[in-house]
Amino acid sequence: MKRRLAALLQADVVGFSRLVNRDERNTHSRLNSLRRDFIDPMVCSHQGRIVKVMGDGFLCEFASVVDAAECALDWQSGIVEHEESESEADRFRFRIGIGLGDVIVDDEDVFGEGVNLAARLEAMAETGGILVTEDVYRQIDGKVNAQFSDLGPQTLKNIPNPVRVYTLHPPGTIPVAPTQPHPQALDKPSIAVMPFTNLSSSKDQDYFADGITEDIITALSRIRWFLVIARSTSFAYKETHSNARHVAAELGVRYILEGSVRRSGNRVRVTAELIDGSSGHQLWTRRYDRDLEDIFEVQDDITEMIVGAIEPELSRLERELAKSKRPDSLAAWDLYQRGMAHLYQLTAAELSEAQRLFEQALAIDPDLAPTHSGLAEAYYYEVVYGFAESKDVNEERALQAARRAVALDPDDPGARGTLGRVHYMRGEHEEAILELETALELNPSYALAHYGLGAALIFSGRAGEGLPHVETAIRLSPRDASMGSFLIRMAEATLLMDDPEQAVRWARKALQQPSFQWSRYAALLSALGALGRSEEAAEALHETRRQRPDFSIEFVRRNHLYTDNEYLSKYLQGLRDAGVPENAGS
Numbered sequence: 045m046k047r048r049l050a051a052l053l054q055a056d057v058v059g060f061s062r063l064v065n066r067d068e069r070n071t072h073s074r075l076n077s078l079r080r081d082f083i084d085p086m087v088c089s090h091q092g093r094i095v096k097v098m099g100d101g102f103l104c105e106f107a108s109v110v111d112a113a114e115c116a117l118d119w120q121s122g123i124v125e126h127e128e129s130e131s132e133a134d135r136f137r138f139r140i141g142i143g144l145g146d147v148i149v150d151d152e153d154v155f156g157e158g159v160n161l162a163a164r165l166e167a168m169a170e171t172g173g174i175l176v177t178e179d180v181y182r183q184i185d186g187k188v189n190a191q192f193s194d195l196g197p198q199t200l201k202n203i204p205n206p207v208r209v210y211t212l213h214p215p216g217t218i219p220v221a222p223t224q225p226h227p228q229a230l231d232k233p234s235i236a237v238m239p240f241t242n243l244s245s246s247k248d249q250d251y252f253a254d255g256i257t258e259d260i261i262t263a264l265s266r267i268r269w270f271l272v273i274a275r276s277t278s279f280a281y282k283e284t285h286s287n288a289r290h291v292a293a294e295l296g297v298r299y300i301l302e303g304s305v306r307r308s309g310n311r312v313r314v315t316a317e318l319i320d321g322s323s324g325h326q327l328w329t330r331r332y333d334r335d336l337e338d339i340f341e342v343q344d345d346i347t348e349m350i351v352g353a354i355e356p357e358l359s360r361l362e363r364e365l366a367k368s369k370r371p372d373s374l375a376a377w378d379l380y381q382r383g384m385a386h387l388y389q390l391t392a393a394e395l396s397e398a399q400r401l402f403e404q405a406l407a408i409d410p411d412l413a414p415t416h417s418g419l420a421e422a423y424y425y426e427v428v429y430g431f432a433e434s435k436d437v438n439e440e441r442a443l444q445a446a447r448r449a450v451a452l453d454p455d456d457p458g459a460r461g462t463l464g465r466v467h468y469m470r471g472e473h474e475e476a477i478l479e480l481e482t483a484l485e486l487n488p489s490y491a492l493a494h495y496g497l498g499a500a501l502i503f504s505g506r507a508g509e510g511l512p513h514v515e516t517a518i519r520l521s522p523r524d525a526s527m528g529s530f531l532i533r534m535a536e537a538t539l540l541m542d543d544p545e546q547a548v549r550w551a552r553k554a555l556q557q558p559s560f561q562w563s564r565y566a567a568l569l570s571a572l573g574a575l576g577r578s579e580e581a582a583e584a585l586h587e588t589r590r591q592r593p594d595f596s597i598e599f600v601r602r603n604h605l606y607t608d609n610e611y612l613s614k615y616l617q618g619l620r621d622a623g624v625p626e627n628a629g630s
Contacts, residue, residue, distance in 0.1 A: 046149045050105050051112035051142060051180070053092070054162040055083075055119065057100035058137045058171045062243075066134070075100065078136060082126050083119075090115035095154055103162070105154060109144050109183040116140045116174045117190060117214055124172075133243050141165025142176045142212075144183065157203075164200040165209065170287040178208035189215050195293075233362055234271040234297040235354075236321075237261045239282040240314070243306040252339065253305040254279075256314060259347040260301070266487040267355055268456040269414050273297060292321025299327075299358065303350075310336050314346050318357060328357050351489035352520025359384065360525065379405035380415045387422055388525040390559040392431040398422045416449035417462040424462075424469050430562060430592070430603050442466045457487035465496045471607050473504035491521035499533050505608025507537040528557035528564065535567040539574070539618070540611045547571035560591050566600055570618030581622035594628040 057063070063071045083102060087094055092106040092115055106112040119140065127135040143161025147154040165175040176184075181192060191213040197206035237260050240253040258275055265272045273295055281291060288300040303316040311333065318328040332349060334342045366381035383401035386394045402419040405412060423432075423442035432438040446466045449459035464479030477500050483493035495517035501510030514533045517524070524530065535550035551568035554561070565588040572581040588595050597619055606612040 047146055048149060049145070050107065050147045050154065050158055051109040051144050052147070052154070052158040052162040053102075053104040053106065053112045053116055053140060053142050054159075054166040055102045055104070055116075055138045055140045056166050058139055060100035063134065063136075075136070078126070082122065086119055086122065087115060090118070095152070101166075103154075103159065105147075109142070109180055110187050112142050113174075113176065113180065113184045113188045113190070113212060116142060116212065117188070120172055120174060121214060137171050139166050139169035139171060140174045141167070141169055142174065142180050144177060144179045160202060161200070161207065164203060168198070168200075168209070168287075168289075169211075170290055173287075174212040176210050176212050178210065181208075181210045191215055233269075233299065233358060234273070234295075235264065235299040235301060235358070236273040236291060236295050236297045237264065237278055237301045238288075238291065238303075239279055240303040240305050240316075243304050244308070252307065252312070252343065255343050256303070256305060256346060259343060260350055263347055263351040263487070263489055264354065266457065267351075267490075268453055269458065270358060271297075287324065288319040288321060289324040292319075297321055299361075301350075301354065307336070312336050312342060314350075316350050318354065327361060328353075348489045349520060351487075352491050353522070355489070356491065356521045356524050360523075363388075376405040376409035376412050376415065379408070380412060380418060383415070383418050383422075387418060387425065390425060390429060390561070392426070392429075395422050395426050395429075395431060411452055413449045413452040413456055413459055416445045416452065417456075417459050420445035420449065420462050420466055424466055427469055428563075428603065428605070430594075430599065435602075439466075439470050442469065455486060457483040457490045457493060460486065461490060461493040461496055464493070464500065468496070468500040468503055468605060471605070473500050473607055476500040477504075489520060491517040491524055492526060494520065495526065495530050495533065498537075499529075499605075502533055502537050502540070503605045503607060505606075505611050507540045507611070511537045511541070528554050528559065528561055531557065532561065532564045532567055535564075535571065536615075539567060539571050540614060544571040544574040544618070548575070562588065562592050562595060562599075562603075565592075565595070566615075566619065569622040569624060570615050573618040573620065573622030573624075576621070578623065585623055596625050596627045598627040600624075 057075070084094065087104050090106065090111045091108065092104045092111060095103045095105050106115065120138065123136060123138060141162045141164065143158040143165065145156055145158030145161060147156035147158050161177055165177065169175045185192070193211040193213065195209045195211060198209045199206050237257055240257045242250045242253040257278070261272060261275045261278065277295065288302065292300055298321050300319040300321050301316060302319060303314060306313045314332045316330050317326050319325065320327055330350065330353060332346050334346065336342055362381045363385040366378040366385070379401050383398045383405065386398040386401065399419060399422045402415050402422065405415045420442045423438045423445065426432040427435055427438045443466050446459070446463040449456070450463050453459055460479050460483035464476045464483060467473070467476035467479060477497065480493050480497040480500060483490055484497065487493070494513045498510040498513030498517065501507070501513065511534070514530055514537065518530050531550055531554035535547045535554060538550060539547035547567060548571045551564060551571060554564040555568065565584055568584050569581055569588070572584065597616055600616065600619060604612065606615065
């Protein structure tokens with residue numbers, strides 16, 4: 045085996061699997077032609093050699109690092125001209141990484157640190173980009189006609205120590221980063237929505253992809269607890285093919301939303317994915333397929349679905365982030381998110397801990413509106429789950445906290461939604477409906493407000509009107525932390541609309557959700573009682589009283605939220621028919 049110092053260039057086709065899926069035979073044929081007509085002559089003209097081809101990847105060796113860098117620059121500029129005749133969706137684009145190091149030569153193949161560095165940098169590079177190590181940068185600075193961006197030390201897989209990395213740009217092309225604060229300086233989490241990519245065969249479909257992007261930015265901007273980068277800034281990246289990590293670093297955001305649109309005939313497929321800006325890891329993805337009967341209606345529907353799913357997903361991610369931080373580094377926002385994590389456990393002890401954390405957050409920042417909403421929610425859940433020592437005291441505290449949140453930010457749909465739910469907890473359903481309708485005017489994609497409005501209508505005797513809102517909440521946010529409540533409202537609505545069979549199915553789905561909720565068992569028992577299924581009712585009652593020994597007709601009457609006497613009578617009669625005792629001592 046021989047050793048030598050070499051510059052290694054690794055290039056890889058971006059999105060090759062997608063191109064193969066579109067047209068396997070033509071893609072491989074085009075790549076072979078590209079190597080013969082473009083890549084081989086390019087590498088040879090810069091005194092390099094192709095060491096090996098790995099499918100859609102090329103490893104090239106150069107004796108001079110300057111030759112390697114100039115080859116990379118000509119490669120990236122030349123491929124744009126070479127592919128000009130192809131449609132945007134079919135064009136070959138490359139990522140390139142260049143490493144410098146001692147290599148082992150074994151039967152014309154090469155191994156060693158330079159090879160590994162080139163491979164890791166290529167994987168990090170953005171579409172059309174070139175990344176180089178600090179050693180490469182030092183050797184070529186002032187010797188090639190190019191500019192450089194310092195990305196700082198980077199941790200690379202299977203490389204023991206961090207490596208300082210630079211982006212190599214053609215002269216005069218370094219993008220000016222928009223002025224934004226660094227993520228750590230933000231009080232709220234932040235997101236940038238990148239222009240959705242048109243993967244359709246026709247360039248004419250760009251308007252649809254752009255319309256989806258603009259609508260998502262507008263809709264997300266209605267959600268007050270996180271920062272959304274403006275449309276003008278996001279669209280500045282439309283033709284740059286920048287990867288998520290680089291965009292996040294330049295804009296100072298925590299999350300990136302990317303997507304694509306593909307139209308075929310009268311069908312359209314929209315794919316969206318949420319990405320962690322610091323790591324580039326995919327956090328969430330969803331695909332939507334629709335018939336294009338009314339293009340604007342489809343655009344609105346897909347926007348609503350994406351935004352409705354993103355808000356609770358970001359909430360979950362922020363809670364996980366807050367839980368991972370050291371206790372002595374927690375700011376008001378972190379304490380609020382930790383409180384929300386405890387809130388959704390929905391036990392007496394966890395709700396008490398949530399209150400403690402919310403109070404601690406408010407001691408740091410008394411004007412953080414979401415924290416007041418969180419405190420109101422904690423008091424609310426203590427009432428509806430039957431944990432409150434004094435129902436009246438909790439109702440009053442919840443009302444004051446919710447009103448404070450609205451006073452601090454009247455345009456926050458979350459604050460309006462919380463106040464609405466507090467109102468229906470107090471039996472003030474008309475006031476609840478007004479607040480929840482206001483929340484939906486502010487953010488039509490807000491799943492929890494749809495649920496709250498549906499619940500208020502159901503509790504007030506309008507189950508037929510409330511049911512579609514609860515269905516919308518489930519459709520918008522299928523992974524919501526409040527899914528147990530969504531499902532039990534479906535069970536209650538169908539029960540009160542004289543469909544106990546359907547109510548049983550919804551109640552059993554609700555019971556599969558985490559945490560104990562007495563109303564899930566109550567709805568199941570009432571439906572089973574109405575159907576006369578006494579054996580199943582006896583089993584359900586045994587489990588209910590095992591977890592809630594004071595469960596009885598009197599307990600339900602004291603804690604229910606119905607103001608419609610006819611609905612309440614039907615509900616309680618089903619419980620009696622299921623064998624539920626009148627009071628805890630029976």
